[in-house]
Amino acid sequence: MTEESPASQDVPPTTPRAIRGVDFTRASADHFARKFDRDSISASEASLLLLRLATLLQSDAESRVHRPHGLRWTGFSALFALTLFDRLEARSLARIIGVSRQAISLVLTVLERDGLIVRTPGADRRTMVIELTDEGRRIAGVTLDGQIALSQEWLEVLSEEEKVVFADMIRRVLVARADRVRDEEPTSPPSQR
């Protein structure tokens, strides 16, 4: 294992230069096949592929659709949620888009600074009720259109039926987990190392 190679050809064969992300998941499948049972393989492969696709899709959406309007993904999610539910408490908004209440507080600070939402104290005076401004509603509409177009672009290789099946599978997984972890158990299951 001592690699004191002067400058010979022993590095190139292991680094083929043109390795793509998809090759990665393909190689991982082969790796799994040698060590684990089939269910481990399909589950791990699916989840790794899922996370990889999500990373790419989200970064593409941010750079091409949302960042030109001064939003990141969480900002867009917040505006979108507010177009669906008219007005929301900050805590509900955090649960809906899947971030902590500290994070939503920061996001809302930025959105308020940019004049896209307003915060007003709620009936329970601990809470803040969030509403869209007219400008916020406009930006939400524009970015949603962009998000829809981009989604179609990415998923165009799937047929109409496949898209429905695909969405349905994800929804089932989400529902199953929502039952387990409730809304959002942050970090601490009692016995973890």
Next chain:
Amino acid sequence: MTEESPASQDVPPTTPRAIRGVDFTRASADHFARKFDRDSISASEASLLLLRLATLLQSDAESRVHRPHGLRWTGFSALFALTLFDRLEARSLARIIGVSRQAISLVLTVLERDGLIVRTPGADRRTMVIELTDEGRRIAGVTLDGQIALSQEWLEVLSEEEKVVFADMIRRVLVARADRVRDEEPTSPPSQR
């Protein structure tokens, strides 16, 4: 739209307290149904569900599997890639796990500090060749086991066949996009606002 409500019951009905993330995607489906054609709906719904699931799955994996070992998702991805390809140049590693080369540089700095990888200059002396240490190999094995278990846990509502179909759909989308965006076109298509 002037809400000067003294303290009446006009806030509660719009904020039902127990809104979950899944309700969000359900509500968005209804919203779309009133405004767009079916293909827009299924594509947008699928992509929003996908991103939501990925966010939750990744944060669960980080907090329960990887953070206890001092890793974040990118750190785990790097170690995993290195178990598959023995040794890699930093640039290839970045492409494989889907981050920029600046990001991989930071990740590798942390992994090297923790003694999980070593960096040695390559034959092309611009490059750095990355290899796992014994400790790195050990951590990679442990966290991979944890990742597999967690993946199975999340996807257990899908049948064996469904998991295969699911993974295959994602792979097709990834392959289609990889052909278009090559490995990693960071941000700039010529004309975008």
Next chain:
DNA sequence: GCAGAATAGTCAATGTATTGACGAATTGGC
């Protein structure tokens, strides 16, 4: 060989998410 372009890795600056802690307000038991 040599000058210019291109590539690999790193550094610096900025922005954003995450954790822990805090004050303000509400709820529940007594």
Next chain:
DNA sequence: GCCAATTCGTCAATACATTGACTATTCTGC
């Protein structure tokens, strides 16, 4: 009514990712 416990939103400290700029090395055309 009152004190403890809980909940909501925010602030402070830290860590991480992203962008742009920079140096060093290699490749290309002449």
